[in-house]
Amino acid sequence: MRDAWLVAGKDLRIEFRSRVAVNQVIPFAAAVILLFGLALGPSRQVLAPASAGLFWVAVLLSSVLVTQRSFAVEASDGARDALRLSGLDPAGIFLGKALAVAVELLALEALLTFGVAVLYGARLTGALVLFAACVAATVGLAAVGIVYGAVASGLRVRETLLPLLFLPVAAPVLLGATKAWDEALKGTPSGGLGWLSLLAVFAVLYVAIGTVAFGPLLEES
């Protein structure tokens, strides 16, 4: 567990200093929600009800970028080998990287929430459910993303392969998080509780798989 904190701290420090997340991922997410606005027209009657779904699609697309970034950091200067030889527990490395990605995504979601409220005119009600859905969905996304990121890392085709592997698996997260947000935004947050448990199951399952599977993934190449 200490290893996880170390790795997460390292990744977050790199992000904080390099500002790639700030300079590229956040503007990307902003561009996505702007484009959705253009695609669906200026009418708030259309945009406001769809805002939950659009928000989560934007998050999903951005999480691909964040995951790729998380492994691009390891690719240069043989950092990957150094990480492997560092004697850190593979499960710890997995948890640490997933934690760092989750923290970055949560920060992004906070900003996007603001953007959705302003641009689409979504009224933010049921804040507790909104927040819980964010946390559960983000942990699940980060876990799947890191496992697949490790699967695809080091391959020449990783930029195209990762989205193809990652997005279909993340479909239940999109569904669950969107419905939970829908219920919350409609002012009936209790309707989202079932979806929250679905998100939680997904998160727990994939964190468990990642913890077990990361060892064999790291020893390769």
Added chain:
Amino acid sequence: MTRSRILTTTGVLALVGIAATVWLGLWVTPNAVNFGDLVRLLYIHPPMAWVAFLAYGMAFLSSLGYLWRRTRDPRLDRLAGASAEVGVVFTGLTLITGSIWGRPTWGVWWTWDPLLTTTALLFVLYLGYLALRRVPGDPEVVARRSAIAALIAFVDVPIVYFSVSWWRSLHQAPTVDLSGRHLYVHGSMAWTLLLGFVSFTLAYAWLTAHRYRLAALADREADEGLRQALDERRAEGEVLV
């Protein structure tokens, strides 16, 4: 020798079985009361879906076996790859035949039914898996990587199914009965359906076995090529000495 004779026999049986299914399905069996002659699609669509799930189950089990250290064996990896590829072919056919059934029955080519949606996602998931397998690399690394991807994909299937069916039930959409569960299957229809299941399963076995052999040949060829290259480099070094 006996092994390839068994394989040939399987192939012939599958061929005869499929031919008989087509003959019985198109010409011998009667039209059903509520479905008209569309009921004939029933003899091929459910067997397609069954074979697809069988193939993915097989790929999952062999991937699991590969990941477990004690049973780690390149043959299991090849089996997983072969089975998944055949599974993708049958999933595609499941989607197409389902769509062809849906159009005249409900007037749409597609409906967001849990089964349909899950199958479509499954199709995309395993296309990704096959794409990952095709990326060249050290065979053992490729195998381990693919096994983990297969594991993740398979675990996702029940979650997807559950979430989509829940999503649909909340939407209060007009429910459609996909597989004709209310259909009373009897007599020659039941036998034809059974024959369809058996012969397409045999076809799955035959296809997977041949795909497996192809993979084994390709692996051996890669090994030979590597050995040859190594020998040449070694010979060069010895000339210099």
Added chain:
Amino acid sequence: MSGYVEAGYGVVLVSLAGYALSVVSRERKARRRAAGPLLPERAPGQQDEA
């Protein structure tokens, strides 16, 4: 018959046959390559003598 049924059977049979043929022909090709002279002619044990 409505045409849908024939289309369904046709798609299934044609694609399965096509897939089977492609697998078998690729296997045959691979087998021929494996049986043929993949390595250049070289006396056995030659690299040991050098």
